[in-house]
Amino acid sequence: MSKPLRPYLDFAIETAWQAGQLTLGYFQTDIRPTFKADASPVTVADKEAEKLIRQRIEKRFPSHAIVGEEFGHTETMGQSHRWFIDPIDGTRSFVRGVPLYGVLIGLEIEGQVEVGVAHFPALNEMLAAATGEGCWWNGRRARVSNTAHLKNGLVAHYDAAAFAKHNRADEWQRFQSIAEYRAGWCDAYGYLLVATGRAELMLDPIMDSWDCAPFPPILREAGGYFGDWQGNCTIYGNESLATTQTLLPEVLEIISSF
Numbered sequence: 001m002s003k004p005l006r007p008y009l010d011f012a013i014e015t016a017w018q019a020g021q022l023t024l025g026y027f028q029t030d031i032r033p034t035f036k037a038d039a040s041p042v043t044v045a046d047k048e049a050e051k052l053i054r055q056r057i058e059k060r061f062p063s064h065a066i067v068g069e070e071f072g073h074t075e076t077m078g079q080s081h082r083w084f085i086d087p088i089d090g091t092r093s094f095v096r097g098v099p100l101y102g103v104l105i106g107l108e109i110e111g112q113v114e115v116g117v118a119h120f121p122a123l124n125e126m127l128a129a130a131t132g133e134g135c136w137w138n139g140r141r142a143r144v145s146n147t148a149h150l151k152n153g154l155v156a157h158y159d160a161a162a163f164a165k166h167n168r169a170d171e172w173q174r175f176q177s178i179a180e181y182r183a184g185w186c187d188a189y190g191y192l193l194v195a196t197g198r199a200e201l202m203l204d205p206i207m208d209s210w211d212c213a214p215f216p217p218i219l220r221e222a223g224g225y226f227g228d229w230q231g232n233c234t235i236y237g238n239e240s241l242a243t244t245q246t247l248l249p250e251v252l253e254i255i256s257s258f
Helices: 006-024 044-060 091-095 161-165 169-178 189-195 215-221 248-256
Strands: 065-068 072-074 081-089 102-109 112-120 125-130 134-137 154-157 181-183 201-204 224-227 240-244
Touching (some): 006 044, 006 081, 044 065, 044 081, 112 189, 125 189, 154 189, 169 248, 189 215, 189 240, 215 240, 240 248
Antiparallel strands (some): 065 072, 112 125, 125 134, 224 240
């Protein structure tokens, strides 16, 4: 790398923590959402947290591009560094007072995500990684599970109904029948579970780039895989999964059989 990644990682960690503290001021306060054009909820906490993150990036790295869920893109052609922001991933959980929501920040450099932070304020959990710097979970090294077969594994997901909605019902049925255990309502927390060895597979049949930008370096540095359902390590596949390198061939074989 032309520049060391540690300063970017430290900045992202501090920024995610500050945004998380802001969200906690609204958490479990009977906050009411409004709804966007795609029927997804948004709250004042989402907007204020994204403003905080944007302001910090703009002040520290004024030449960098920004892509955020709530306020869109601020970029021009030729920018090599692009920050992705999801100020509250899991807004439905957030408005219901469920602590599984997260603040997500990722940094893409020259087309590859090199830095990722996923902070879960209500759980006091922080997962952070940069290429070559390792993956760290609250100060401890994070590693994926060493489970050898999916039949002994835990499969995490956000909403079981989403698989049929996005034409993945057959694949989901197969994963349900093979896995030892299935856990829902995970949002971004499912990817943390895989990176820390507490789940073997997280599946999303629909995905936007800002919802998953931290996870390529996080899973890569933890010894796992993050990408689309065809085995491409990308945040632009409109779908995503995370698993271990050991289980990836089995997972892809299950998907390709349909």
